[in-house]
Amino acid sequence: MKSIETTINNIKQVTDIRNTSTGKPLAANWCKGTGLGGLTDIFFNYVSITGQSKPLPLKKAAIIACGDHGVCAMNVSAYPQKTTIDMTRNYLVSKGAVANAMTNFSATDMLVVDMGIAADMSSLPGLINKKIAFGTENFVYGPAMTRDAAVKAIETGIDLADKLAAKGYNCFLLGEMGIANTTSSAAIAAAICGLTAEQATGRGTNISDSRLKIKIDVVKKALAVNKPNPADGIDVLSKIGGFEFGCLAGVILGAAAHDCLIILDGFNTSAAALIAQALCPLSAKHMMPSHLAGEPAHQAALQKLGLSPYIDLRLQLSETAGSSVIARFIDLAVQIYDMLRTDTFPDADILPDPPATTQYSLDKDIMSTCQERIDNLTKPIKCLGKFEDIAIFLAGVLKKVQPVMDDVTANKALLLPYILATSRCLKIPVTNAYAAEKVGLILIDGALHMLNDMKTFAEAAVSVANDGPGAGRQKSTY
Numbered sequence: 001m002k003s004i005e006t007t008i009n010n011i012k013q014v015t016d017i018r019n020t021s022t023g024k025p026l027a028a029n030w031c032k033g034t035g036l037g038g039l040t041d042i043f044f045n046y047v048s049i050t051g052q053s054k055p056l057p058l059k060k061a062a063i064i065a066c067g068d069h070g071v072c073a074m075n076v077s078a079y080p081q082k083t084t085i086d087m088t089r090n091y092l093v094s095k096g097a098v099a100n101a102m103t104n105f106s107a108t109d110m111l112v113v114d115m116g117i118a119a120d121m122s123s124l125p126g127l128i129n130k131k132i133a134f135g136t137e138n139f140v141y142g143p144a145m146t147r148d149a150a151v152k153a154i155e156t157g158i159d160l161a162d163k164l165a166a167k168g169y170n171c172f173l174l175g176e177m178g179i180a181n182t183t184s185s186a187a188i189a190a191a192i193c194g195l196t197a198e199q200a201t202g203r204g205t206n207i208s209d210s211r212l213k214i215k216i217d218v219v220k221k222a223l224a225v226n227k228p229n230p231a232d233g234i235d236v237l238s239k240i241g242g243f244e245f246g247c248l249a250g251v252i253l254g255a256a257a258h259d260c261l262i263i264l265d266g267f268n269t270s271a272a273a274l275i276a277q278a279l280c281p282l283s284a285k286h287m288m289p290s291h292l293a294g295e296p297a298h299q300a301a302l303q304k305l306g307l308s309p310y311i312d313l314r315l316q317l318s319e320t321a322g323s324s325v326i327a328r329f330i331d332l333a334v335q336i337y338d339m340l341r342t343d344t345f346p347d348a349d350i351l352p353d354p355p356a357t358t359q360y361s362l363d364k365d366i367m368s369t370c371q372e373r374i375d376n377l378t379k380p381i382k383c384l385g386k387f388e389d390i391a392i393f394l395a396g397v398l399k400k401v402q403p404v405m406d407d408v409t410a411n412k413a414l415l416l417p418y419i420l421a422t423s424r425c426l427k428i429p430v431t432n433a434y435a436a437e438k439v440g441l442i443l444i445d446g447a448l449h450m451l452n453d454m455k456t457f458a459e460a461a462v463s464v465a466n467d468g469p470g471a472g473r474q475k476s477t478y
């Protein structure tokens with residue numbers, strides 16, 4: 001197993017390939033296209049990080065690190081701690097979680113790692129057992145883990161990345177599962193970005209106002225009791241972190257040392273990234289952001305990392321939902337690049353701003369049945385924002401609770417204005433009509449993967465919410 005220090009020593013600076021002699025032909029080919037908006041940055045960040053002179057499609061691995069948190073005892077989540085076990089089973093047995101749907105959507109191989117679930121998981125087939133302890137200590141009273149355990153968690157992630165890079169993976173998507181871990185990530189962001197507990201703490205799994213008050217107080221106490229040193233990533237991780245965050249920080253360092261791309265996801269993956277950056281500032285240059293999550297400190301965390309999100313889908317999760325979208329956009333950008341290089345990119349209109357809209361006739365009953373199903377899929381309620389809106393809209397237009405991509409293709413002429421409008425989730429919109437249609441269809445494909453690949457709480461035997469808007473709405477019998 002490689003040490004943190006050896007790994008860090010192998011991480012190189014990333015330079016924008018457009019400023020190098022290898023990159024000039026790439027830039028010249030790409031410039032033949034017009035109206036490619038945010039795809040331009042996505043494409044050049046990918047090739048710059050991976051140092052490719054002939055851009056290739058991605059070979060993607062998702063690492064879902066799972067761990068429990070002693071701080072769960074403070075009543076800071078909308079779900080019982082057992083949900084960490086339930087969801088880990090769901091990834092591997094029922095295969096009905098967001099991470100299953102999204103890795104299907106982005107053709108990503110998924111690995112699930114037990115870094116510290118508070119139960120014996122040894123009988124679960126497919127689970128990579130790297131358990132460090134049965135959950136962290138409650139960091140309100142003292143450090144979450146020892147310094148040695150923090151180092152071990154990071155080195156576990158480095159080792160996973162080393163092995164995957166040796167198999168040819170060049171892109172890493174990060175995911176995590178751990179009830180109460182947004183209390184940890186809020187504390188990490190507060191410590192490293194210099195935020196108050198109030199600024200850093202959000203609703204996580206969508207907790208009520210009363211739990212949010214408790215959670216803010218818990219973060220305040222954790223910072224006062226532990227006094228993490230923001231300049232020392234291991235100190236921060238050991239005092240207020242989680243085993244899964246250590247693993248993901250290690251994956252980032254290991255992947256960066258192999259010139260691989262790391263695509264961040266929600267707030268929790270940014271907390272892991274802040275730890276990696278504290279250990280090795282250069283590692284942040286190997287990361288690409290995806291979406292802006294609902295947690296209030298996500299913006300500050302991304303800013304500290306020097307990143308600006310490409311999309312806003314109102315997602316509140318780190319289960320590869322945002323990173324899968326960016327992975328699909330990279331694959332699209334590589335296809336477009338190939339067409340530009342070979343002069344086969346179709347002539348396309350430049351769209352007006354804003355694009356044309358259409359009034360659709362919507363079946364409200366079908367939409368509310370679809371909404372109920374989505375609320376009962378194994379995820380915190382309302383955490384998939386725009387994906388949920390897209391699926392419900394399509395159900396209403398196509399008059400089918402669970403439409404599929406073939407239904408969209410069969411009704412493409414009708415749906416085209418909606419498809420083009422959907423493409424506008426990119427912060428720098430694509431105005432080329434050909435590319436905008438592809439971008440819109442990718443988002444629709446993601447939404448329909450969520451709707452059709454995910455299982456309900458009852459089907460996957462996952463615990464439902466006991467607080468916030470999910471309580472009562474999510475049913476263990478649905």
Ligand SMILES: O=C(O)c1ccc[n+]([C@@H]2O[C@H](COP(=O)([O-])O)[C@@H](O)[C@H]2O)c1
Nearest residue numbers: 077178180181182204205266267268318
């Ligand atoms: O990463 C995010 O942006 C994010 C935001 C809200 C919730 N989560 C997920 O919800 C769980 C933690 O939420 P909580 O309320 O239990 O702290 C954990 O399993 C995360 O994967 C993740």
Ligand SMILES: Cc1cc2nc[nH]c2cc1C
Nearest residue numbers: 079083177205378379380
């Ligand atoms: C509560 C909950 C938290 C999660 N975190 C990641 N996936 C999740 C799914 C559920 C259901």
